[in-house]
Amino acid sequence: MSETINYRVIGNVEDYTEFPANVKLNNQPYYIVEAPRKDDEEQRYNLISAICPHAGGIVRPHLNELICPLHYWCFDKATGESTNVPGEELDCYPLEIQDGKFMARML
Numbered sequence: 043m044s045e046t047i048n049y050r051v052i053g054n055v056e057d058y059t060e061f062p063a064n065v066k067l068n069n070q071p072y073y074i075v076e077a078p079r080k081d082d083e084e085q086r087y088n089l090i091s092a093i094c095p096h097a098g099g100i101v102r103p104h105l106n107e108l109i110c111p112l113h114y115w116c117f118d119k120a121t122g123e124s125t126n127v128p129g130e131e132l133d134c135y136p137l138e139i140q141d142g143k144f145m146a147r148m149l
């Protein structure tokens with residue numbers, strides 16, 4: 043039996059010129075971020091939850107990290123992996139681009 047994958051349109055790629063870019067899905071805050079890549083690879087993007095897994099603070103971009111202002115857990119802004127609390131991470135989903143639009147698998 044094949045599984046049907048549902049995608050949700052996030053928006054036109056050309057409308058996002060700076061990353062991390064704020065977006066809301068299901069009334070929850072996320073960021074579109076540039077995913078890690080090698081020099082010869084095309085740029086890919088991730089959708090990262092802005093909700094801190096510690097106690098629900100909203101992380102904010104600062105330099106190369108997303109930082110929670112409540113207790114200062116820090117996360118890599120490309121992957122969502124914590125940089126100061128081993129094993130912790132923000133929810134992170136790879137984005138696809140179809141017909142010039144960012145598409146996310148239904149969350």
Ligand code: FES
Pocket residue numbers: 094095096097098099110111112113114115
């Ligand atoms: S709620 Fe984010 S570090 Fe505590």
